[in-house]
Amino acid sequence: MDFLRPLTWDEALAYKAGRPEATPIQGGTDVMVEINLDKGRPAALLDLNPISELTGWSAEGRTVRVGAGVTYSRLIGELGSLLPGLAQAARTVGSPQIRNRGTVAGNLGAASPAGDSHPPLLASGAVVEAESARGRRMIPIGEFYTGVKRNALAPDELIRAVHVPAATGPQYFSKIGTRNAMVIAVCSFAIALHPGERRIGTGIGSAAPTPRRAVAAEEFLAGELDWDGRSALDPGVARRFGELVAEAASPIDDVRGRADYRLHSLSVMARRALGWAWKDYAGRGSA
């Protein structure tokens, strides 16, 4: 196995162009586990750690550009108010040691349906900044996940950053696991309220071959909510929203949980996350 260590971004792109089979590695919290479990051996590892520009983030207008090397710990510490949904999800990732190493870009590269970043990225409407020696490409998150552990990156492309719209309304993330820490999601759900556009964002994790939105649930809810009056949530609406979220999923039975349990708990999480978000929104209105 070759170990490639570019010092600049351009060098990284050149390496990837010459060795498209090389697996990029940043925190190593997923790539190293896969190697240790003998689930395939990359012909080469492309170590992005020396490229310091990847570890920065910047607010560009209403969007936050998060470099591919920004760890979950820094997301929690530095971006909790701008990207609350993503920061909440980051808090549930692994252990402190894992959060000190792992990155959202790594989650995107692995594209596991259980990755904790995906639901809030979907709910926020993030955009992935991919680049190769051929040029730069902006991939909307909804088009990024293409299959189980597969994504829309071309073989010579690397993730440089992810662009996440700053929150304009309440955002919540909910995850069910079998224990209180260091747990892969049995299933997860994220909601984002976008009051300016009277729009709802959702993201479902670990309950379909890819992370996905619950589009029908979003459209239903956007039309039912009392955006101006901020009146109390109709329990019937919340229940229907939960049902529509569950309908958007297509889970399987596996070691972590049964499919029917996942559908049930998704509707519970959707209802709850909506309840928390609406309480915040209605509370802000009266303040």
Added chain:
Amino acid sequence: MTTVAMPNVGSALDRVDALEKVTGRARYAYENFPADLAYAVPVQATIAKGEISAVDVDAVLQLPGVIAAIWHANAPRLAPRNGDPELAVLQSSRVAYRGQYVAVVVAETLESASEAARVLRVRYDADEHDVELRPGHPGLYRPDHVNPYFPTDTEQGDPDAALAAARVVVDATYSTPAEHNNPMEPHATVAVWDAEGLTVYDSTQGASNIRDTLAPLFGLPPGSVRVISPHVGGGFGAKARAHPHVALAALAAKQVGRPVKLAVTRQQMFAVTGYRTPTIQRVRLGADADGRLTAIVHEAIEQSSTVSEFAEQTAVPTRMMYAAPNRRTTHRLVRLDVPTPSWMRAPGEAPGMYALESAMDELAIACRIDPIELRIRNEPDVDPESGRPFSSRNLVACLREGARRFGWAGRDPEPGIRREGGLLVGTGVAASVFPVYRMPSQATARAEPDGGFTVRIAAADIGTGARTVLTQIAADALDAPMDRVRVEIGDSALPPAWVAGGSAGTASWGTAVVRACEALMDVLHGRAGDVPPEGLEASADTTQEVRAQRRFAQHAFGAQFAEVAVDMDTGEARVRRLLGVFAAGRILNPKTARSQLIGGMTMGLSMALLEESVMDQEFGDYLNHDFAQYHIAASADVRDIDAVWIEEDDPGLNPMGSKGIGEIGIVGTAAAIANAVHHATGVRVRDLPIRLDKLVHGVI
């Protein structure tokens, strides 16, 4: 026998090896690097049953750094006569379970050996396999005895007639899954052959035992084998006997004529280092309207491999827990194409008491009696099956003390009615028990000319604090301060000793240490305390003393209390409080004892909610064979846990007056939690673990 006054024993002293451990100076098996060391990486079967037809050794021998590739066709012959057939590594072309060792590659580096093992082509003729334990399996049979030497079945009175006549009957079937011990330190062995024989650096619970196993396997007298194991990162029974990797390392080192290191990976451990058998247990209790038991029937079925019989004593605790005139216990086994199960912390008691103590809770509800009162009403005067008196039995005291501390009084037994927001809250109790064993051991005690003492015994400290407790015991027996006494353990060259198993380490080793120290003190008194320049030494062998012991029924007891909160929308069950109250003779070091007890209780919590080795029926593999998928309780799952004990003066045990505490902490915990979950939700989970989806089953 009387216990002697002991100033150090009973004190909450820090571990004598703490500094060595936290500074990384304590050397574990893997950290030995003899000169000319080579690395061995085993190759595991990828079928569950069949024959190895060919291994392409020549191809890997071409790879850089590869020294040897060994399989049954070119392996040295071993002599496993009368020994454990699992240790007959590479002696046959037969594959008995997926993950069994079929070859080993030895190379100059770990990387070269790993790569060669990965690409080594093994061809098989596979047969149909059967890896599913199920009721009514046609292969079920009655083993000759159950672990370690208990009768397979027992019966008194007429339990069937008593059940038919009983006013109240509980008849329920419980199951527990396969579970893997998973000590923090995976197994590792470094094997070195020289003119003297074989030296093995191993991670083991018993150096003497490993020596006595390896010597005949390689046709050597025991004196030609030395096993060195000063520090061990946990075992939970998985290191109490030699597993195949120890034999494989020694075989590989012999074949290549160089020292060989073999480390078992976490994933490999799921096939080759033992596990707790899954169980299916039918418990029937018959009682009168007041809850007095008239019949107890506990029938267990379990699995073993086709290689070797390990019959766990699942129903044995039911033989002595409660009084009833009519009783039966049985064990049936089926030999499947699976790895051989072995000891895991409280074999028998841990799964068996989950079933019995769940059934007792069901009986309490059926009789409308408080579950503590039910147990008190069925307290026996003597051991119900043997008729022997108990040397001490303080279950009732533990239940009462626990009820007081936990706040049990006034508990409303009605299930499913205590809501806190979206949570349902409940409490549960279960009894705990573990037998008292003591086994022959030897020790020497030496007075050094500088005024210090050295005590030697091939005991093992697997993280329990044994080295510390033995130092306390020796210091008191020698009437010397702790810092003048050095205890050497973990080496088969020391006087032979029983393994750290059966919760019998301290009792067995402590007796030998006390007797050796007493003998030395006699010699010293005879010389008016004069120590010659070469020192003075005395030794003890407790074989006679242990054999002559009066035959009481001897057990430690405990009561476990749990409070749980269950989110009924998602099925998430969280344990808010765990309290264990134990009666285990004299507690020799409250600090290390508390760690042992809350460690056991945490493992019981883990057993209740999380641990489950899932058998892949198609491939015959435990498919969740890593820590990403085999979940053990994390710190965040243990909110409020406490272990306390009641004073127990039992002079009939041993010179320290102690009972074992290594295993009792896990016994009953899962039942207390399952009973609390029922109290909270009204859902009775009879199949561990209590997974989320089992609690919302009625909803979805």
